[in-house]
Amino acid sequence: MPWPAASALLAPLAPWFEAVRRDLPWRAPDLDAPHPDPYAVLVSELMLQQTQVATVVPYFIRWMARFPTIRALAEADEDTVHKAWEGLGYYRRARFLKAAASRIAAEGWPGDLEGLTDLPGLGPYTGAAVGSIAFQWPAPALDGNAFRVLARLLLIEGDPKARAAELRGWLVPALEAHGPSRMTQALMELGATVCAPTPACGGCPLADRCRARQADRTGEIPPVARRTPPKASALWLLALEAEGHLLLQAPAAKGLLAGLWRWPTLDAETVPATPGAPSLIAWPGWTQVYTHRRESVSPLFLRVEARFTAADGLRWIPRDELSALPLGKRDQRLRDLIATPGQRPLEAPDPAVLTRACAAPSA
Ligand code: SF4
Numbered sequence: 180m181p182w183p184a185a186s187a188l189l190a191p192l193a194p195w196f197e198a199v200r201r202d203l204p205w206r207a208p209d210l211d212a213p214h215p216d217p218y219a220v221l222v223s224e225l226m227l228q229q230t231q232v233a234t235v236v237p238y239f240i241r242w243m244a245r246f247p248t249i250r251a252l253a254e255a256d257e258d259t260v261h262k263a264w265e266g267l268g269y270y271r272r273a274r275f276l277k278a279a280a281s282r283i284a285a286e287g288w289p290g291d292l293e294g295l296t297d298l299p300g301l302g303p304y305t306g307a308a309v310g311s312i313a314f315q316w317p318a319p320a321l322d323g324n325a326f327r328v329l330a331r332l333l334l335i336e337g338d339p340k341a342r343a344a345e346l347r348g349w350l351v352p353a354l355e356a357h358g359p360s361r362m363t364q365a366l367m368e369l370g371a372t373v374c375a376p377t378p379a380c381g382g383c384p385l386a387d388r389c390r391a392r393q394a395d396r397t398g399e400i401p402p403v404a405r406r407t408p409p410k411a412s413a414l415w416l417l418a419l420e421a422e423g424h425l426l427l428q429a430p431a432a433k434g435l436l437a438g439l440w441r442w443p444t445l446d447a448e449t450v451p452a453t454p455g456a457p458s459l460i461a462w463p464g465w466t467q468v469y470t471h472r473r474e475s476v477s478p479l480f481l482r483v484e485a486r487f488t489a490a491d492g493l494r495w496i497p498r499d500e501l502s503a504l505p506l507g508k509r510d511q512r513l514r515d516l517i518a519t520p521g522q523r524p525l526e527a528p529d530p531a532v533l534t535r536a537c538a539a540p541s542a
Pocket of ligand 1: 328331378379
């Protein structure tokens with residue numbers, strides 16, 4: 180069945196959004212004008228990738244106080260930027276944001292969607308979101324929430340992402356008719372709050388025209404993608420101190436935890452636990468969950484007498500400088516633990532094994 184015209188079908192979204200919209204620190208009051216601060220839109224959209232609104236709000240406020248302009252961010256050093264992002268996860272976004280700010284500071288804002296999409300870390304979805312919300316360009320932004328709403332509304336079989344180009348073309352007249360910023364945010368809001376994976380159709384402004392609802396198929400549209408189970412691992416997470424210094428892994432340039440300082444880790448499968456040594460302190464472990472992996476983490480603290488030549492990539496950091504370094508969530512937990520009293524471990528690796536693992540191979 181052909182799709183009805185988007186501008187008429189989606190018309191109830193505009194008054195619904197006016198009534199329910201939340202007052203968010205990056206949201207402009209006037210949804211018909213270009214946003215007074217496109218940089219605020221850029222920051223919010225990068226932060227909102229993979230993170231809930233409630234978590235983002237305090238980070239956004241602190242970020243804008245710390246880096247109030249594109250230029251302030253472009254001129255900041257990487258450790259400061261990562262430190263401001265600490266706890267928000269997916270740290271690539273912080274590096275992308277800084278790289279995008281550097282390009283905009285040097286060349287100005289791109290004048291079209293292609294230029295925005297081409298900025299580091301943006302891509303088709305975020306480029307369109309910034310284009311429509313910051314500049315009022317009729318660029319449809321389709322994230323997972325928007326795809327779910329449209330799949331149900333139009334009764335699209337299979338993965339709606341496969342029809343992304345068609346859906347974008349179909350949406351353009353609706354953005355032109357009702358305002359790009361308003362429609363983009365309304366569609367996102369509906370997907371986030373009403374047309375959630377389990378939809379609350381009773382409160383939906385599109386309920387009278389939703390084909391999935393009419394066909395009683397909201398539970399199966401769109402189909403849920405099967406995820407590969409995360410890889411499991413177990414590790415010792417070690418804070419090793421000597422002469423008022425702590426041993427940390429310097430940030431990697433690439434990968435999941437790029438830009439972040441880390442505690443040394445040892446594979447718990449290959450480094451066995453023995454009856455606890457008195458020089459070690461341990462705390463109860465926890466499971467750290469990442470997108471594709473689950474780590475069973477056992478935190479340890481060991482103080483040795485003298486600093487030794489550390490293995491490649493490890494650095495001795497003065498203890499009072501630790502709080503200024505950007506650490507990921509897992510490593511922040513051990514940083515917090517070493518400031519609290521621990522307990523003697525019943526079972527932990529031999530301290531000599533831990534120290535050897537962190538030392539440079541002897542010549
Ligand atoms: S009626 Fe239900 S399934 Fe359809 S768009 Fe609204 S919330 Fe989603």
